[in-house]
Amino acid sequence: xxxxxxxxxxxxxxxxxxxxxxxxxxxxxxxxxxxxxxxxxxxxxxxxxxxxxxxxxxxxxxxxxxxxxxxxxxxxxxxxxxxxxxxxxxxxxxxxxxxxxxxxxxxxxxxxxxxxxxxxxxxxxxxxxxxxxxxxxxxxxxxxxxxxxxxxxxxxxxxxxxxxxxxxxxxxxxxxxxxxx
Amino acid sequence: xxxxxxxxxxxxxxxxxxxxxxxxxxxxxxxxxxxxxxxxxxxxxxxxxxxxxxxxxxxxxxxxxxxxxxxxxxxxxxxxxxxxxxxxxxxxxxxx
Numbered sequence: 074x075x076x077x078x079x080x081x082x083x084x085x086x087x088x089x090x091x092x093x094x095x096x097x098x099x100x101x102x103x104x105x106x107x108x109x110x111x112x113x114x115x116x117x118x119x120x121x122x123x124x125x126x127x128x129x130x131x132x133x134x135x136x137x138x139x140x141x142x143x144x145x146x147x148x149x150x151x152x153x154x155x156x157x158x159x160x161x162x163x164x165x166x167x168x169x170x171x172x173x174x175x176x177x178x179x180x181x182x183x184x185x186x187x188x189x190x191x192x193x194x195x196x197x198x199x200x201x202x203x204x205x206x207x208x209x210x211x212x213x214x215x216x217x218x219x220x221x222x223x224x225x226x227x228x229x230x231x232x233x234x235x236x237x238x239x240x241x242x243x244x245x246x247x248x249x250x251x252x253x254x
Numbered sequence: 255x256x257x258x259x260x261x262x263x264x265x266x267x268x269x270x271x272x273x274x275x276x277x278x279x280x281x282x283x284x285x286x287x288x289x290x291x292x293x294x295x296x297x298x299x300x301x302x303x304x305x306x307x308x309x310x311x312x313x314x315x316x317x318x319x320x321x322x323x324x325x326x327x328x329x330x331x332x333x334x335x336x337x338x339x340x341x342x343x344x345x346x347x348x349x350x
Binding site: 101116 | 312
């Protein structure tokens, strides 16, 4: 009895497998037919060959795969090492530092006013020496990550700058402090 | 009708009624596009059309040329995945 059951179920399995294969075959045929109809319509409506370009254009716009060039064949880091001459101080500046340098050199932009204020203060404290150092300070200010920047930050904290807005803030704080003994 | 064909008819009906056939169709279509089957076959169609002439090609031409190749080009992984789903459906809904 058991043997029969086993053989029965294997028969059914093979039947089911056959059925599954047939269903798959139908689905694949549907997919093929779908493609045929799609292509036929495209041919009759005239848009089947629309995405083809002639061989010459294909060669013209082929993707470039060489070192040092991007996919269009342009050199993409040729401005890295170029230097520009500043119209203000007539110094030769690296291209990537040119915009920030101009900002400080011409006295425009957000940071240049703060630096100017700081210079006024240091000019008052240590008169002549710092004035002659102003040109060199420019270099220090140009490098965002140099040691000089750290010095600059430290200096700011101990600054009692009459022109900076911070002064008035601490003033406010002092007055409120007095209210709470 | 034999019991077998009865069962087949019933199963196919269930497939359609439950929307599973449509889902399987969409799954197959997506997989075939993904694996590049559609592009391969389209390229073959181009050859057929160039051969028969753009004006004179008929649906029958395309079907007779394309279907056998289409069947052969379906990758095994796609077949496997579809069969798995079909078998799962049959296991659930086939009454013997």
